[in-house]
Amino acid sequence: MNIIESPSFSDIRAAAERLRVRATRTPLLHNRFLDADTDRQIFLKPETLQVSGSFKFRGAYNRIAQLTKSEREGGVIAWSSGNHAQGVAAAAKIESVRARIVMPEDAPKIKLENTKALGAEVITYNRYNEDREAISYALAARDGGVIVPSYDDPHIIAGQGTAGLEIFEDAAQMGQSLDALLICCGGGGLTAGCALAAEALSPATDIFCVEPEYYDDHARSLKSGYRESADTSQSSICDALLSPTPGALTFSINERLLSGGLVVTESEVKAAMRYAFRVLKLVVEPGGAVALAALLSGKLDAKYKKVAVMLSGGNVDPLAFAEILKEEA
Amino acid sequence: MNIIESPSFSDIRAAAERLRVRATRTPLLHNRFLDADTDRQIFLKPETLQVSGSFKFRGAYNRIAQLTKSEREGGVIAWSSGNHAQGVAAAAKIESVRARIVMPEDAPKIKLENTKALGAEVITYNRYNEDREAISYALAARDGGVIVPSYDDPHIIAGQGTAGLEIFEDAAQMGQSLDALLICCGGGGLTAGCALAAEALSPATDIFCVEPEYYDDHARSLKSGYRESADTSQSSICDALLSPTPGALTFSINERLLSGGLVVTESEVKAAMRYAFRVLKLVVEPGGAVALAALLSGKLDAKYKKVAVMLSGGNVDPLAFAEILKEEA
Numbered sequence: 317m318n319i320i321e322s323p324s325f326s327d328i329r330a331a332a333e334r335l336r337v338r339a340t341r342t343p344l345l346h347n348r349f350l351d352a353d354t355d356r357q358i359f360l361k362p363e364t365l366q367v368s369g370s371f372k373f374r375g376a377y378n379r380i381a382q383l384t385k386s387e388r389e390g391g392v393i394a395w396s397s398g399n400h401a402q403g404v405a406a407a408a409k410i411e412s413v414r415a416r417i418v419m420p421e422d423a424p425k426i427k428l429e430n431t432k433a434l435g436a437e438v439i440t441y442n443r444y445n446e447d448r449e450a451i452s453y454a455l456a457a458r459d460g461g462v463i464v465p466s467y468d469d470p471h472i473i474a475g476q477g478t479a480g481l482e483i484f485e486d487a488a489q490m491g492q493s494l495d496a497l498l499i500c501c502g503g504g505g506l507t508a509g510c511a512l513a514a515e516a517l518s519p520a521t522d523i524f525c526v527e528p529e530y531y532d533d534h535a536r537s538l539k540s541g542y543r544e545s546a547d548t549s550q551s552s553i554c555d556a557l558l559s560p561t562p563g564a565l566t567f568s569i570n571e572r573l574l575s576g577g578l579v580v581t582e583s584e585v586k587a588a589m590r591y592a593f594r595v596l597k598l599v600v601e602p603g604g605a606v607a608l609a610a611l612l613s614g615k616l617d618a619k620y621k622k623v624a625v626m627l628s629g630g631n632v633d634p635l636a637f638a639e640i641l642k643e644e645a
Numbered sequence: 646m647n648i649i650e651s652p653s654f655s656d657i658r659a660a661a662e663r664l665r666v667r668a669t670r671t672p673l674l675h676n677r678f679l680d681a682d683t684d685r686q687i688f689l690k691p692e693t694l695q696v697s698g699s700f701k702f703r704g705a706y707n708r709i710a711q712l713t714k715s716e717r718e719g720g721v722i723a724w725s726s727g728n729h730a731q732g733v734a735a736a737a738k739i740e741s742v743r744a745r746i747v748m749p750e751d752a753p754k755i756k757l758e759n760t761k762a763l764g765a766e767v768i769t770y771n772r773y774n775e776d777r778e779a780i781s782y783a784l785a786a787r788d789g790g791v792i793v794p795s796y797d798d799p800h801i802i803a804g805q806g807t808a809g810l811e812i813f814e815d816a817a818q819m820g821q822s823l824d825a826l827l828i829c830c831g832g833g834g835l836t837a838g839c840a841l842a843a844e845a846l847s848p849a850t851d852i853f854c855v856e857p858e859y860y861d862d863h864a865r866s867l868k869s870g871y872r873e874s875a876d877t878s879q880s881s882i883c884d885a886l887l888s889p890t891p892g893a894l895t896f897s898i899n900e901r902l903l904s905g906g907l908v909v910t911e912s913e914v915k916a917a918m919r920y921a922f923r924v925l926k927l928v929v930e931p932g933g934a935v936a937l938a939a940l941l942s943g944k945l946d947a948k949y950k951k952v953a954v955m956l957s958g959g960n961v962d963p964l965a966f967a968e969i970l971k972e973e974a
Contacts, residue, residue: 343672348696348735349762364926367677406677426923433678590963594755597693597959599926630926634919638967 322569323474325516328481328509331378331474338377338410339478340366344486344624349595354611359494359624361483362598369430370556370604370629371479371506372396372403372466378475379464380407388413390460395419395448397555398427399603399629400466405434416455418448424555424601424633467505468563477509483624484517494521496620498578498607500628501525501534502557504566510626511573521624522575524616526606528554528585534562534570535577543567553582556603556629578616580609586640588612592627593641604629651898652803654845657810657838660707660803667706667739668807669695673815673953678924683940688823688953690812691927698759699885699933699958700808700835701725701732701795707804708793709736717742719789724748724777726884727756728932728958729795734763745784747777753884753930753962796834797892806838812953813846823850825949827907827936829957830854830863831886833895839955840902851904851949855939857883857914857932863899864906866891882911885932885958907945909938915969917941921956922970933958 345360363371380392391414394404401417408415415436419428420443432438439455441448456463465472480497487494497514499507507525514521525534530550537544545561552558562570580588585602588609592600600608607625610616616623674689692700709721720743723733730746737744744765748757749772761767768784770777785792794801809826816823826843828836836854843850854863859879866873874890881887891899909917914931917938921929929937936954939945945952 340674343694345669345694349759362926365672365674369926430678593928593966594963597691597698597928599922599928634923634970634973637922638970641963641967644963 321470323470325512327474328477328513332478332481334378334381335374335478339374341482342366344483347596357622359487360627361479362627363479364598364600364627364630368402368406369631370399371476372399373406374478375472375475375505376403376464377407379471380411380413387462391415392464393452393456393461394464395452396466398423399556399631401431404464405431405436409435418452426633427631467503468565473505473509476506477513480510480513484513492622494518494624495622496522497624498524498526498610499626500604500606501527503559504534504562504570508566508569511569515573523573524576524578525574526578526610528552528557528606529579529581531557532579535579537562537567538574538577554603578610580606580613584609584613589640590644599630600627601629601632650799652799654841656803657806657842661807661810663707663710664703664807668703670811671695673812676925686951688816689956690808690953691956692808693927693929693956693959697731697735698960699728700805701728702735703807704801704804704834705732705793706736708800709740709742716791720744721793722781722784722790723793724781725795727752728885728960730760733793734760734765738764747781755962756960796832797894802834802838805835806842809839809842813842821951823847823953824951825851826953827853827855827939828955829933829935830856832888833863833891833899837895837898840898844902852902853905853907854903855907855935857881857886857935858908858910860886861908863891864908866896867903867906872896883932907939909935913938913942918969919973928959929956930958930961
């Protein structure tokens with residue numbers, strides 16, 4: 317497979333085979349209260365329960381499992397605010413490969429700690445005046461090592477697509493055909509992988525990416541047809557979704573396959589996190605809750621009645637979560 | 646089936662068939678961090694994700710689905726601190742049967758609200774100077790209605806046993822045979838049902854019930870051979886597990902099939918709730934966390950290497966949970 321080519325559906329199938337005994341096959345959940353509250357039939361994909369606490373393990377393992385013997389010697393290098401970091405660390409640990417991860421020094425504590433607990437070497441940097449890609453390439457130049465990108469890579473996209481593959485397989489087994497799928501979107505790798513799975517297995521399903529306000533670069537790019545940039549001067553609690561612009565490869569896929577992009581506010585994200593806690597009994601991090609937030613805040617056209625919603629990660633600091641729970645009172 | 650006889654394994658199979666399209670088949674989860682932290686292979690059964698937020702829906706639906714046409718006219722009556730209440734309310738709603746539930750006025754707010762949201766009529770009483778059974782029987786005498794007991798009933802036990810059936814089916818499908826199963830225990834219905842499932846499907850699995858301190862009536866009864874009483878003058882955060890003594894029917898089953906009872910302290914329960922939040926990304930209520938607490942606090946003999954752990958419910962007030970999260974800081 318050429319590095320700049322889109323993965324095919326058979327690449328997603330091959331990734332699923334690689335992941336079969338390594339990843340958790342997360343269930344497709346339904347909840348009576350959620351259906352009543354939204355007047356739709358909702359199917360939740362809790363990647364919060366995935367190895368490493370987010371879907372990122374899928375792509376990382378799919379890439380690392382395919383390293384050649386000589387590539388393994390230098391180990392892997394990645395940069396990440398935290399979920400890709402944990403995914404790479406968990407995958408590298410399973411494959412007994414050295415992992416070095418460049419992470420912002422202000423990443424959520426739980427993400428820094430878990431990445432280290434999984435055996436990776438963490439190199440922190442200052443998000444405001446240092447360049448994580450330059451740091452990573454310098455590490456690779458000095459000691460060797462293969463860069464594992466977080467989204468703009470066919471192996472990563474194919475790996476993330478296995479989450480979509482499972483959604484459509486499980487829906488079919490339940491005798492359900494989905495009208496829409498809402499996907500939390502940063503760089504667009506999960507979205508692209510799931511869109512490719514939908515194209516093969518459920519072409520009638522409309523796919524929407526969901527982003528937090530200010531980081532709505534996909535939504536605007538899908539409208540303009542060009543890769544637009546986020547307003548990175550703005551802060552957001554959705555630390556997992558702060559990529560500045562859609563990936564070149566991911567956008568070429570998403571532009572072709574998506575029906576549109578939805579955007580949610582910070583207060584809608586927090587309300588969705590509280591809802592997930594109170595009603596669904598699931599711990600969802602801010603970036604993992606944007607798709608649910610779009611649904612609960614009425615951003616999706618009422619014509620969609622059978623909707624799958626990705627809950628993409630659950631790595632959130634308990635004290636930060638406790639504060640969000642208390643805001644409702 | 647005679648009302649005082651133990652259910653058989655075929656009653657559990659029949660309950661599973663009744664529940665097939667009504668209940669959630671909750672997954673059997675594993676978690677890499679949990680395995681590393683306990684040096685065992687752990688299989689989690691998250692009944693937190695069940696309809697109504699706890700396993701109680703299983704037994705309640707199994708009973709209510711078997712009401713005769715004339716019994717349906719008077720509806721059902723139950724008493725409960727909250728999880729059986731929600732299970733009965735959800736089941737009655739599906740079967741279009743009137744539900745009246747007698748609940749303590751100091752039950753967790755989320756349990757009172759959800760029971761009402763599910764369409765049940767809630768009658769509150771004072772736990773310290775009123776008798777909930779007397780209130781319930783007076784309601785039945787006045788307006789008719791079938792009492793749905795919370796544990797000491799063969800239909801209820803058979804329904805709860807479907808959770809155990811699923812555990813052993815899923816473990817077998819994974820090619821695993823379990824050494825032990827830890828079950829959160831109040832009146833003993835879930836424990837008895839799961840023990841009967843184990844007897845049929847996995848007789849080599851040792852079954853342990855787990856209780857909070859002061860409410861260790863099963864643990865002591867299993868030792869003495871008599872139905873001992875809890876010290877009900879003591880308070881406990883495990884509001885779901887405060888039954889004063891083992892049921893007559895449940896104890897006759899549990900005495901025969903259990904390997905013993907484990908007991909955990911309140912601080913061990915809170916630590917398990919924080920662990921479930923931080924590592925497993927699951928919201929577990931105090932009473933639903935006792936089995937995990939026993940595991941994490943080292944109450945289970947190290948010889949058990951493949952252990953299933955029931956997480957029996959997730960109905961906890963968000964603000965109470967936030968306080969427990971903050972206690973760690």
